[in-house]
Amino acid sequence: MKYHIITYGCQMNKSDSERMASVLENAGYKSAPNINGADLIIVNMCSVRQSAVDRVYGLSKKLANLKKNKPKLKTILTGCILETDRKKMKNKFDQIISNQELNHIIPIGRSALTLPIYSSSFSAYVPIMTGCNNFCSYCVVPYTRGREYSRPASEIISEVQRIIKKGYLEIILLGQNVNSYKNKKHFPELLKDIQNIPGNFWISFLTSHPKDFSDELIKVMANSSKICHYLHLAVQSGDDQILKKMNRNYTVGQYEKIIYKVRKIMPQINISTDIIVGFPGETKKQFANTKKLMQKIKFDMAYIAQYSPRPHTKAFQLKDNISAKEKKERAQILNQILKKTALQNNQKYIGKKVKALVVNPKQAKTKTLKKIRLDKPAVPGTFISCQITHAQAWKLIGHPLNTTQNHNINSD
Incomplete structure (x- = not known):
């Protein structure tokens, strides 16, 4: 029997797929290079934006045609699935398993005993927690992945030790908000324990929330020879009123203070962010504040998204009153600023x-x-x-x- 996994979305989804592959191969399945050679097809979906959901709808039609010629083919949908999408998809897949249900079938800590089938031979994802308690008004993650759960530190360290012994050079710690990791230890303490594992390897982590970003974490990053000087810290907007409507629980000033502290102690750190343009009610003046923040911070990278209403979220109740054209124009303006600052930052490396x-x-x-x-x-x-x-x-x-x-x- 052969399987094929199709993955959409974030690094956490990619990590989930690697762990599913490990369970399947331990059960005797072999990997198929494409859907045509598979007896089992698993689609690991993302619901963060409607465009990601639409891709799964399109794929389901292709899989339906494939099943006409291969009636014994089994298809499973998993990942971040909203209840509304689950109802729409129920006749398009043989089985639907949500992320929260998947955690009971393939516990997040299983890899402490059986390592995932990594897509890379030298870089490995290690989830340290799953779920989210923040309930940002635009985000579906708390509804699709549930509330926060932090793995035991001993389990994480054991997994990293096994990975390093296999010769891996890069460990990427994953969580919807790694800063809120807490299982007898806080995140900075966990980082210290991991960096003390013998071996020559790098450590990076995704993602961080500004409201939980501590001075202790900055010190641990700066003082470690193994932790990458890279920080992804989503700002989402440069306007305090919009941030409040987003339920982000920090101000622009507080965000800027974090960046100042980080760059003071790690001048050449690579800082990336997420920004949403066209959030319901975002005025031209409020967008201009985001533009000013972009120019001031000078990000190395920014993932700029046009607001997409998502069912079940608080923002879904708000009128999506910014036109698609205006959202696109605002995104283009920010991308132009980003391209300029990214080049300026990269030019500092010349000759080094x-x-x-x-x-x-x-x-x-x-x-x-x-x-x-x-x-x-x-x-x-x-x-x-x-x-x-x-x-x-x-x-x-x-x-x-x-x-x-x-x-x-x-x-x-």
């Missing part, structure tokens, strides 16, 4: 020698998780020293100074 993790023969990434296009091939899954020669908005250009496998380069 950095430690880099080779992702594929022609691409690597810095310890700040900046992409590097290599001007000559290097061995994937190795650390190299790299001279940065040029910069573009979304990547650096670099020359490998050594292309043999090296796990003991200490320069940053």
Whole structure:
């Protein structure tokens, strides 16, 4: 029997798919390279935006046609599923399993005993918690993933130890809000324990919420030789009134203070964010405040989304009164600012020698998780020293100074 998993959405969904693959292979299934060769197809969906849901609707039609010629084919829908979508999909898949139901079938801690089937041979996702208690007014995650649950620290550390022993070089800790991790230890304490595991590897984490971001976490990041100087900190809006309507529980001033503290102690940190344009009632003046914040913070990357009403959320009750055209124009304005600041930030790397993790023969990434296009091939899954020669908005250009496998380069 062969299986094929199709994954939409965030890194947490990708991690869930890797864990499902492990369970299936332990049960005797083999991986199929595409849907045509599979006896079981699992679709791991995302409900954060309507466009993601629409892709699953489109795929379901393709799977229905496939079943006409292969009647024994079994299809399962899982992932972040809203109840409204579950009802619409019930006749399109043989079985529907929500994320919360999936946690009972494949417990988040199962990997402490059986490691997932990782999509990379040197980079591994490790979920430390799941769910969310924040209930941002636009977000479905608390409804699709449930309330926060933090894995025991001992279980997480055991999993990371096993991964490092297998030669992995990058550990990516995952959670809807890693800052709120709490299971006898808080997140900074967990990071300290993980960085103390012997081995030459990097640690990064996704994602953080500004309201929980502590000075202690900043210190741990700055003082560690293993934690990547990369921070994804979603601001969502540069206007206090909009932030209040979003139920974000911080002000623009508080967000700016965090960024100031982080950059003071880690000047070259790579900071990315999420921004929503066209939130219900967002005036031109309120959007202008977001524009000013973008210009002031000078983000390295921003994932700019046009507001999409989601069922069950508090914002769904608000009138979506910003036109699609206006949302698109606002997104374009912010993307233009981003392209300029991203280039300026990347140009600071020119002439520097950095430690880099080779992702594929022609691409690597810095310890700040900046992409590097290599001007000559290097061995994937190795650390190299790299001279940065040029910069573009979304990547650096670099020359490998050594292309043999090296796990003991200490320069940053």
